[in-house]
Amino acid sequence: MSSLAVTVLGQDRPGIIADTTSALTDLGGNLEDTSMTLLRGHFVMTLVVSTEADAATVRSALETKFAGADLDVIVMDLHSVEAPTTSGDSYVLSVHGADRVGIVAAITSVLASHGANITDLTTRLGGSLYIVIAEIDIPAGVSVPDLETAIAAVATELGVGATLRPAETDVL
Amino acid sequence: MISMPELPTGHVLPVLATPHQILATRCVDVDPVAPEVIQLAADLLATQRVSPGCVGLAANQVGVGWRVFSLNVSQHPKARIHHGEFVVVNPEIVEATRNEKGREGCMSVPDFTGDVKRATRLTLKAFLPVTGEEVLMETDAFEARAIQHEVDHLDGFVFIDKVAGAHAIYPRQTYL
Numbered sequence: 001m002s003s004l005a006v007t008v009l010g011q012d013r014p015g016i017i018a019d020t021t022s023a024l025t026d027l028g029g030n031l032e033d034t035s036m037t038l039l040r041g042h043f044v045m046t047l048v049v050s051t052e053a054d055a056a057t058v059r060s061a062l063e064t065k066f067a068g069a070d071l072d073v074i075v076m077d078l079h080s081v082e083a084p085t086t087s088g089d090s091y092v093l094s095v096h097g098a099d100r101v102g103i104v105a106a107i108t109s110v111l112a113s114h115g116a117n118i119t120d121l122t123t124r125l126g127g128s129l130y131i132v133i134a135e136i137d138i139p140a141g142v143s144v145p146d147l148e149t150a151i152a153a154v155a156t157e158l159g160v161g162a163t164l165r166p167a168e169t170d171v172l
Numbered sequence: 173m174i175s176m177p178e179l180p181t182g183h184v185l186p187v188l189a190t191p192h193q194i195l196a197t198r199c200v201d202v203d204p205v206a207p208e209v210i211q212l213a214a215d216l217l218a219t220q221r222v223s224p225g226c227v228g229l230a231a232n233q234v235g236v237g238w239r240v241f242s243l244n245v246s247q248h249p250k251a252r253i254h255h256g257e258f259v260v261v262n263p264e265i266v267e268a269t270r271n272e273k274g275r276e277g278c279m280s281v282p283d284f285t286g287d288v289k290r291a292t293r294l295t296l297k298a299f300l301p302v303t304g305e306e307v308l309m310e311t312d313a314f315e316a317r318a319i320q321h322e323v324d325h326l327d328g329f330v331f332i333d334k335v336a337g338a339h340a341i342y343p344r345q346t347y348l
Contacts, residue, residue: 092335092336092337092338094332094333094334094335096190096191096330096332096333097190097191098191120337120338120339121338122338122339122341124283124284124341124343126281126282126283126284126343127189127282127283128191129189129190129191129281129283131284131332131341133332133335133337133338133340133341134338135337135338159191160191161191161196161333163329163333163334165334167336167337168271168289168336
């Protein structure tokens, strides 16, 4: 059983998920983690699939299914990796301000330089307003006040606002 | 219900949208009996009344950096306790408990909504314009959420600063 990463991207229409997952089911593929969303009218999804079929077979099956449709397909072999263990805390970072080039690069570079790991990130553009929401694991031993100060300095340079706060997890 | 003192005729003011520096700046305490503050209270209500779906307005949303907001959730289906239509000055949340997540929109963030965790029980201390009378308001549910949203504005925050996570913000076509 191999693990594949299947990425499908194209102009949105009803049925992309149904077509993709039906083709994978026909090959005995079992969906594991997936992410599917709409980005400015383009539908994009990446699916981790365990299947006996190899990457070439899966790609061929999807291309046959999508014949004539404006969809791009990428299929890659995934090597098994251990899930990273974290000893820190989860935070949510909100950044928003006037759209300009380089906001994500500058903010994420500060996070990386402090060893903070982004586990999920969404950006949205509405009018001139640019929004970045990032979920972050901050390792134990990293000073959160120091990181906040560094983020605030970069945010000031960019002319955007930034708020870092603990992610609230309710364990029931 | 809050017994609001009589206010002068209000003027409808333009509502600012993010990004704007005044929406990211903490507002300052003001004198609730000052004539300019009384006029602002009337203007906030006038602007709120003509804005479809608007249940509250903070002073910095109309470009004034003072700690004043208007509210009226009485017609909102999610409201339980409500205090009618009112304007308060120098508000302070003195107690807030029982957090719940809910979807919020904002006239100053017209293209998005977001999920924000807020207290559903709340006590607000504030002052009424005109008389300067101190009021202590206990409320719940949607009025509690709306008050926290407006006090956040006065502290220089919009709901984007409080959304629950990377997938807690949603595009919106029109302001309702």
